[in-house]
């Protein structure tokens with residue numbers, strides 16, 4: 001038997017390595033963003049952890065450096081044009097480049113229906129979830145274009161792909177429309193920058209509990225939380241919600257050369273939620 005049987009002549013697991021690359025993750029202080037930052041560092045990237053809450057970004061950096069990685073904490077409001085410009089300039093000044101941008105920072109407001117929603121909630125959410133993605137990407141591109149190389153990963157949501165039943169009351173139109181906008185942004189930018197060697201993809205997570213995203217809409221009691229979780233399990237083909245750590249593999253795939261011909265795609269990570 002040929003001892004190379006079953007092996008690709010060219011494929012190497014090193015395609016997933018990010019040694020020497022510089023990554024910037026927004027909203028890296030807690031939740032999915034911390035998972036993304038730690039994942040990129042584990043794969044060898046130098047990681048800037050940016051968050052509006054500086055103390056949490058510092059804690060993510062502490063965890064990365066304790067594991068032997070290289071990271072820098074920055075404070076940023078992704079909706080603030082000057083702060084975003086400074087964040088990207090500081091990234092380049094500190095680590096000498098910017099190869100990977102993960103637009104992860106996002107918020108959710110209470111899940112009120114359209115006719116009940118305060119205009120302030122609409123505006124506040126879109127400033128972060130939509131304007132923030134635009135500002136961070138706009139600021140990062142001038143650092144990627146001259147090198148003809150770059151990866152942008154936008155964190156959308158299954159809520160950007162379809163409506164969510166009011167029986168699982170955790171999603172409002174400001175949130176869904178912002179994530180649909182992120183998906184449209186991803187596809188248009190992929191079309192514009194494909195020939196510049198810059199890839200854009202979106203992850204559409206389903207329900208990954210244990211983060212702070214729902215803090216403004218927390219169910220009123222432990223019993224209500226249990227009922228909510230049970231409803232999510234019931235409505236998901238795999239019969240459970242996701243663990244934030246399970247997103248690490250998909251994020252690394254999209255960030256690395258393992259996905260070198262993938263751009264403009266939206267990949268749901270949802271236990272089959274969007275499959276039926």
Ligand SMILES: NC(=O)c1ccc[n+]([C@@H]2O[C@H](COP(=O)([O-])OP(=O)(O)OC[C@H]3O[C@@H](n4cnc5c(N)ncnc54)[C@H](O)[C@@H]3O)[C@@H](O)[C@H]2O)c1
Nearest residue numbers: 027029030031032052077078105106157207208211212213
């Ligand atoms: N957890 C899920 O099930 C889920 C599902 C679908 C999509 N998402 C998306 O994933 C992303 C991360 O969500 P999460 O669940 O980890 O939420 P989270 O609330 O736990 O974390 C969000 C982080 O973003 C930061 N942030 C908020 N506003 C910011 C701003 N203006 N500037 C900079 N940083 C800011 C917060 O301080 C926090 O550290 C969001 O875009 C969210 O919409 C999450």
